[in-house]
Amino acid sequence: MTFSINPLFGLVLFPLIIVVHSILFKSKLEKDNFTKEALIISSAITPLYSLYCLLLGHEDFSSILNGYTLNFVVSVFPFEGIVTFLLDKFSLIFVVLTAFTVHICMFVNYNMSNKKYVEMFILLMLIQSILTLAFLTNNIIAFYMLFELVLIPIFFIIGIWGSRNRKVLAAFQLFLYTLFGSLFMVFAIAYIYVTKGTLVLNDLIGTDWSFLEERLLWCAFFLAFAIKIPMVPFHTWLPEAHVEAPTSGSVLLAALLLKLGTFGLIKYSLALFPDASWYFAPFVYLVSLISILYSSLTTLRQIDLKKIIAYSSVGHMNFITLGIFSFNVQGLDGALLIMVSHAFISSTLFILVGSLYDKYHTRVLKYYRGLTVFMPILSTVFFIAVLGNLSMPGTSNFVGEFLILIGTFQKSPTTAVIAGLSIISTAAYSIWLYNRVFMGRLSIHIHQTRDINYDMTLPVSIVLIFLFIGLGVYPKILLESHMTPLLIKTQL
Structure with a gap:
């Protein structure tokens, strides 16, 4: 029996989980001496995983409209129904670019104080989450x-x-x-x-x-x-x-x-x-x-x-x-x-x-x-x-x-x-x-x-x-x- 995990769960959920965690533990992160290093390491998860998806994970991208899908049921009048997120190689290129760019910004902001760094980190990861979904949505x-x-x-x-x-x-x-x-x-x-x-x-x-x-x-x-x-x-x-x-x-x-x-x-x-x-x-x-x-x-x-x-x-x-x-x-x-x-x-x-x-x-x-x-x-x-x-x-x-x-x-x-x-x-x-x-x-x-x-x-x-x-x-x-x-x- 084979078991496969939809890679879209990782691409979509990793940055969202990091955002939620940073908001919940914001006060603690601001006081920790190793906050910047920890946040930089956590922000590296998505670019590494997305790069894996692009280079190693999926070779069958024969069609721009075929690939892994992830469906969410929404109910926002008048657009009720299923919103589909689609994993194709064209979109995945920009997901990798998004994750990599956000990770680069973590180093660019390194000289900030802990408080400002955590606040900027939350906004950057939020941008990554939104753009990842924007590039993948169908x-x-x-x-x-x-x-x-x-x-x-x-x-x-x-x-x-x-x-x-x-x-x-x-x-x-x-x-x-x-x-x-x-x-x-x-x-x-x-x-x-x-x-x-x-x-x-x-x-x-x-x-x-x-x-x-x-x-x-x-x-x-x-x-x-x-x-x-x-x-x-x-x-x-x-x-x-x-x-x-x-x-x-x-x-x-x-x-x-x-x-x-x-x-x-x-x-x-x-x-x-x-x-x-x-x-x-x-x-x-x-x-x-x-x-x-x-x-x-x-x-x-x-x-x-x-x-x-x-x-x-x-x-x-x-x-x-x-x-x-x-x-x-x-x-x-x-x-x-x-x-x-x-x-x-x-x-x-x-x-x-x-x-x-x-x-x-x-x-x-x-x-x-x-x-x-x-x-x-x-x-x-x-x-x-x-x-x-x-x-x-x-x-x-x-x-x-x-x-x-x-x-x-x-x-x-x-x-x-x-x-x-x-x-x-x-x-x-x-x-x-x-x-x-x-x-x-x-x-x-x-x-x-x-x-x-x-x-x-x-x-x-x-x-x-x-x-x-x-x-x-x-x-x-x-x-x-x-x-x-x-x-x-x-x-x-």
Whole structure:
């Protein structure tokens, strides 16, 4: 007799159990001398287990819609029934990314006091729980609820532990922007339920819609995802949120929350509304190109280190949308690779900038110059991260952007050429940033201090660098036909 345990129980329940335990024993944890070490060890359970599921546990992922399922009965008027959580390799990639990123944030926050560390730990694990469910759910209303619910913990992270006086305003801006777009999405979900009687993704794929219905529903979903990505003109919340957020908040935004937008486009917009996706592809290309060019040029005139990286993220995220709407395996593979790669590279840059801010309490560019003189390790690690950001061959960004350009060229050669030229401006602001901060004569505003080999910044950065260079050298580990079943199922 064989006995198997549904792996979804571990992926879903581990972070929830840790959250409950931390809340119940919060006062005790705040007084324990080994609290940080204990919480770091406990937060490592989920990434290790999810990595096991991805690499060793399940080889049969022949279909994007087949895998292990976990059903929960819900009774929330008017959406009564069963909510299904589905384990497929595409979603599992983001579950692993979520667990790994949250674990990285535990090290980033290591210098906090015990009380603040426990509070931040609870919010981080709550975010992990919500995002794990969001990536695994196979029900549209459940995804919407989790899509909105994740705003609450990130609101508190920015509003409480932000670095400047505008932190509360930035938190509200993030909250209201996302809420605005999601209102249209929830109206569309309600219409789908009323007309089709189900909100299960499997049951809705292949549904016949009228010409007007499909396009209006696509627009409602697209607006919610475009704000989360973000795309111009709905991008202004992102630089503000990054500037005001603590380092761990910026890492979460760049690595995970932005990915909800592109993940939603792939799993819901393309799957539910394939004809409308084809119809609006030229519009998406136009908005994406405007966003890429605008963010690249705007980055060149920024004076805040975090804003430079934030606007850089806008450009990379809109490169992903080009790949998604190429409707071919090359473009979708490139989009998947950039989604993961951007998480590693942007997280590295935000962590390194956060280390500089901790030392000098400013991120204004004009105060920095010549740090290579007494911080050779930081300057070397930062340079490698900059090379990754500008898509140097050998890094995962290069492979991802190359695949996206190949996929986009098959759909629209003009779009591919214009997007390819934007790489020049990316290289310009990346090298300019590094040169301005680290090269030249030492600034009179800077005092000599210890390099990053005395804190957690160095080991965390090395791990992230190893990951995005490893994916650049051997991208097959991530791209082994995960997207082909999606193209077949959605008939794109």
